[in-house]
Amino acid sequence: MADALRITAEEKAILTGEQGPGAKKAMEIVVALAKIYGATDLVQIASAQVSGVSFKNLGQAGLEFLQDWGAMGGRARVPSTLNPAGADLEAWREMGFPEEFVCQQRAVIDAYVALGVAPTLTCTPYQTGNTPTYGQHLAWAESSAVAYANSVLGARTNREGGPSALAAAIVGRTARFGLHLDLGRQPASVFDVRCPIRSEADLGALGILIGRQMRNRVPYLGFAEELPPRCDLKTLGAAMAASGAVGLYHVEGLTPEARLGAVTTAGLPVVTVDGLDAGYRLLDGTPTEIDLVSIGCPHASLPEIAAMADSLDGRRLRTELWVTTARPIREAAAAAGLVARIEASGGKVVADTCLVVAPVAAFGFRAMATNSAKMAFYTPAHSGLAVRFGSLEQCVEAALTGRWKP
Numbered sequence: 205m206a207d208a209l210r211i212t213a214e215e216k217a218i219l220t221g222e223q224g225p226g227a228k229k230a231m232e233i234v235v236a237l238a239k240i241y242g243a244t245d246l247v248q249i250a251s252a253q254v255s256g257v258s259f260k261n262l263g264q265a266g267l268e269f270l271q272d273w274g275a276m277g278g279r280a281r282v283p284s285t286l287n288p289a290g291a292d293l294e295a296w297r298e299m300g301f302p303e304e305f306v307c308q309q310r311a312v313i314d315a316y317v318a319l320g321v322a323p324t325l326t327c328t329p330y331q332t333g334n335t336p337t338y339g340q341h342l343a344w345a346e347s348s349a350v351a352y353a354n355s356v357l358g359a360r361t362n363r364e365g366g367p368s369a370l371a372a373a374i375v376g377r378t379a380r381f382g383l384h385l386d387l388g389r390q391p392a393s394v395f396d397v398r399c400p401i402r403s404e405a406d407l408g409a410l411g412i413l414i415g416r417q418m419r420n421r422v423p424y425l426g427f428a429e430e431l432p433p434r435c436d437l438k439t440l441g442a443a444m445a446a447s448g449a450v451g452l453y454h455v456e457g458l459t460p461e462a463r464l465g466a467v468t469t470a471g472l473p474v475v476t477v478d479g480l481d482a483g484y485r486l487l488d489g490t491p492t493e494i495d496l497v498s499i500g501c502p503h504a505s506l507p508e509i510a511a512m513a514d515s516l517d518g519r520r521l522r523t524e525l526w527v528t529t530a531r532p533i534r535e536a537a538a539a540a541g542l543v544a545r546i547e548a549s550g551g552k553v554v555a556d557t558c559l560v561v562a563p564v565a566a567f568g569f570r571a572m573a574t575n576s577a578k579m580a581f582y583t584p585a586h587s588g589l590a591v592r593f594g595s596l597e598q599c600v601e602a603a604l605t606g607r608w609k610p
């Protein structure tokens with residue numbers, strides 16, 4: 205397979221170090237991955253999205269790896285953005301993030317900035333300006349963003365690792381295989397969803413079930429009933445990518461390749477989904493007392509923040525509430541008066557981070573409620589908290605009473 209890879213004269217020049225050691229190292233990574241995956245060539249990318257930002261996950265060794273690459277002259281040559289960090293970089297002190305951790309976190313971000321990556325610190329770059337168009341090739345790493353870019357926007361990216369997305373950013377190319385190819389984007393199974401989807405939590409529970417079944421293959425979904433307007437497909441993709449490694453799904457009549465007839469379902473196995481109880485059982489724990497409510501995984505959009513403010517309606521909370529989002533969306537929410545309304549109830553609109561990548565142990569929480577299937581899936585293992593999973597209405601009720609109402 206290795207012999208099948210063809211690279212251009214410019215790519216060869218980068219590989220031999222003509223553009224400096226930082227670019228050489230990046231091209232070595234991209235070429236090595238291309239050979240492993242049997243790619244025949246490299247494809248130019250429109251943007252990169254890099255994960256591996258929280259110092260909690262990266263540690264000192266990861267920080268030094270980035271600093272060394274920057275010192276070698278590595279610089280992104282396509283627009284590149286960054287996943288959430290481990291702290292809100294403006295409100296960290298009043299929120300109680302440990303100062304030493306925040307200093308280490310800033311050093312990581314500085315290292316990425318030296319590498320030419322914009323410190324956007326969000327898992328929803330498509331909500332804040334890094335919005336790919338149909339057919340564009342990308343090298344994105346955040347699994348929920350990969351699913352959204354491929355499925356909802358019709359762009360093409362594999363699920364890159366943090367270092368491989370950074371390498372792709374530096375050389376402006378990635379290996380052409382998998383979801384970059386028409387063939388790799390064809391569905392492997394059809395899911396006939398007969399049960400109604402009433403909330404974003406239902407959509408997440410469905411995603412968890414499908415992700416477990418499909419692993420990294422492509423599902424095609426048909427819904428018997430129209431999805432409610434508040435259900436954002438980012439929730440579905442994030443869940444599939446969490447329990448499996450689904451990077452692309454198609455929804456009949458909704459996602460671009462399904463609408464354009466670019467995929468075929470003839471002869472595929474059909475799975476009927478009659479209920480979501482199995483998905484809820486996988487995510488919903490048993491605590492009855494709640495001390496933290498998490499909304500905004502993936503990072504909340506402005507309409508989602510508005511829905512939160514409306515749901516609270518000025519009532520006083522008994523638990524901590526974190527609504528996590530991107531910095532520009534927080535600013536827009538502040539300008540619209542939404543942050544003040546949520547804060548008046550005692551909640552926080554938190555930017556730059558989320559409760560999976562933040563050092564949550566430092567806060568002493570015990571039990572979380574969330575409407576995000578991805579957050580519910582990762583939290584017990586990542587943060588050691590017990591979790592209740594349900595609709596936004598249930599989460600609001602938990603935040604107001606400190607108790608989970610099944």
Ligand code: F3S
Nearest residue numbers: 327501502503558560
């Ligand atoms: Fe984003 Fe954190 Fe969820 S990175 S997708 S809010 S786990």
